Amino acid sequence: MPAVEVNHIIKSYADKVVVNDLAFSVNQGEIFGLIGPNGAGKTTTIRMLMDIIKPDSGDVTILGEKLTEASKNKLGYMPEERGLYRKLSVIDSIIYLASLKGMDRHEAEEKADELLNQTGMLASKRRKIEELSKGMGQIIQFIITIIHDPELVILDEPFGSLDPVNIELLKSMFLDLRNQGKAIILSTHQMNQVEELCDRILMIDNGHSVLYGNLTEIKSRYRSHSVILDFEGELAQIQGVTLKRAHKGYVELVLDRNTTPKQVLEQLVSSGVVVNRFEVATPSLNEIFLEVAGKNYG
Amino acid sequence: MGKILLIFRHEFLHTVKRTGFIILTLALPLLALLAIGVFHLVSGIAKPPTEVTRIGYVDEVGGFDQFTTQESITLVRFDTPEAATQSLIKKDIKEYLVIPSDFISTGIINRYTIQKEVTPPTATTAVIKNFLSSNLLSGKVSADTIARVEAPLNLITITLTSTGAVASEQGGLTNLIIPGIFSLLLALSLSFSSAYVLQSLGEEKENRLMEILLSSVSTRQLTIGKVLGIGTAGLAQVVVWTISIPFLLNLASSSIGGFISTIQLPTYFLVLGVAYFILGYLLFAVLSAGVAAISTTVREGQGLASILTLFAAAPFWFFSLLLAFPNSPVWVVFSIFPFSAPVLVMLRLGVAGVPGWQLAVSIAVLVLSIVGGLLLVAKLLRTYILMYGKRPSLGEIFRNLMIG
Secondary structure (H helix, E strand, O other), X not given: OOOEEEEEEEEEEOOEEEEEEEEEEEOOOOEEEEEOOOOOOHHHHHHHXXXXXXXXXXXXXXXXXXXXXXXXXXXXXXXXXXXXXXXXXXXXXXXXXXXXXXXXXHHHHHHHHHHHHHOXXXXXXXXXXXXXXXXHHHHHHHHHHHOOOOOEXXXXXXXXXXXXXXXXXXXXXXXXXXXXOOEEEEEEOOHHHHHHHOOEEEEEEOOEEEEEEEHHHHHHHOOOOEEEEEEEOOOOOOOOEEEEEEEOOEEEEEEOOOOOHHHHHHHHHHOOOEEEEEEEOOOOHHHHHHHHHHHHHO | OHHHHHHHHHHHHHHHOOHHHHHHHHHHHHHHHHHHHHHHHHHHHOOOOOOOEEEEEEEOOOOOOOOOEEOOEEEEEEOOHHHHHHHHHOOOOOEEEEEOOOHHHHOOOEEEEOOOOOOOOHHHHHHHHHHHHHHHHEOXXXXXHHHHHHOOOOOOOOOXXXXXXXXXXXXXXXXXXXXXXXXXXXXXXXHHHHHHHHHHHHHXXXXXXXXXXXXXXXXXXXXXXXXXXXXXXXXXXXXXXXHHHHHHHHHHHOOOOHHHHHOOXXXXXXXXXHHHHHHHHHHHXXXXXXXXXXXXXXXXXXXXXXXXXXXXXXXXXXXXXXXXXXXXXXXXXXXXXXXXHHHHHHHHHHHOOOOHHHHHHHHHHHHXXXXXXXXXXXXXXXXXXXXXXXXXXXHHHHHHHHHO
């Protein structure tokens, strides 16, 4: 049973179609990247998943059923626009918001202690939210998102105000959650984070789905039929190479349609060149996005 | 229901712990105590002097020579204004009057004093009037008639029922006191409680908490829990004030006047008071939630909501007209108009009573307004509560409400 199943949802505001016929699914035990530029329709899509707003048409199934008040307790959501009660203490904020997810106060406080300790925030337990830095507040919000052990976790731009240490902390916690079989939807425009964490992605632009599927397969689909070579010695003429592009520290060799990377490597080895690095060039997600989005705008 | 209770509990506790709420709850009884204390102090200082006050007079008409002792004032005759002035400078007398020779035709009396005043003291004026009328009538009519001329009217009104029996409630000032105080408290409580709803929702919107809350609860659960939680805190405030009223009245009646202890509070007034508080609060709270939905900041919302609370206080602006013309059809219209109904009906109950049919229509319109308001506000909340940065125009709001 997929954690999320979205069937052709459409949402318009006034005359503008914000989400246009999106269909995708998210499996349990995977990190799913929902990516796209600002204003692409990511947050609107997530709000429809959370039943905060209703689609004009199409439907959404969460954990095999339409979202109800009871099944909201199985979801953890950290929105992009986020805040907390500034005058409340850290622990009171966590307990109140955890209680709205069905936890009792005692259980919530125990779990809060555990998570605060794990994130190095236990000393701030009694501090008021307004006394915390933006990054610390964001960690507290992440704790609130996962404290009730949700089956599906939706994170909208989760790395916004974090320093590199806390980004690494959160990433390791995301991977732990995935290993526990939770489904995680990671919405961001930071493509490097998606490449590092996500198993599958949906790329949207102007409300449309422009790329959807396994990240490795997508990257392989968009590879440019070239290889990256870092070498020592004199590079002779290589059969099947149509173009050499020199970069700092390496050369990119563009192959013709009939030549494989293996054939090029064999030629290099036989020519006596010392090969330090040889790999099939795959474009970054950012480059793929620019190519796809460029086509749409072109 | 469970989540509504959680929100209710959170909002109630959050509201009663606010410094502003605690100060306001305690401030009214404390201010009343202070007012009673000040009254004691002032009345103690300003008690009528036991020593005799001497007022001089020059009689240029002739014949004003009797009744020169009136209460604690003695009138001393002088032959000329100059002699009276000398005596005033020496402080033998407090002031003096000149009864000019044409007094009978003009009624003019000249009063000379070295004290600065806004108006002559009431007691002095009364004494002068009695002195003049007594001397003018002396020897022409009996002493009883003179007494009647001095105090001609002691009006006692008796209200009858439609069957001609003496009504159990006789109206008057004593019957107006409790409705007056209650209406004032009601207007204050409606304004403050609905302001708390606005502030609470506005803060959650401004702090970007709304989306986190809506991932756990629906807008309906959030609105109901919040309105009831804050409303209960408002009701608790009114209860504290109401409990303090009998104590304060007892304290006041010992000094201000015995009539206060004669005040009776009919049961129907209490029932209607609670009903109008609940209905009035629900209407104002629901509309405040709508204002919070379309406002980008709490401050902006407070500006918009102040227009609503003006309606709640409006009956006090026209209080003197209400006293003068208690049966005007204008009051009937505004007793049915839902924004002014709660406070105006309470005031009218004290002034002249409100017919049953008007109460029924007023309550029915309030209930319908609350239901209609809830439906409209639910739409506004769904559409605008997650919209930040830009307040929608009235036209846009209207279009969205029409589309649904």
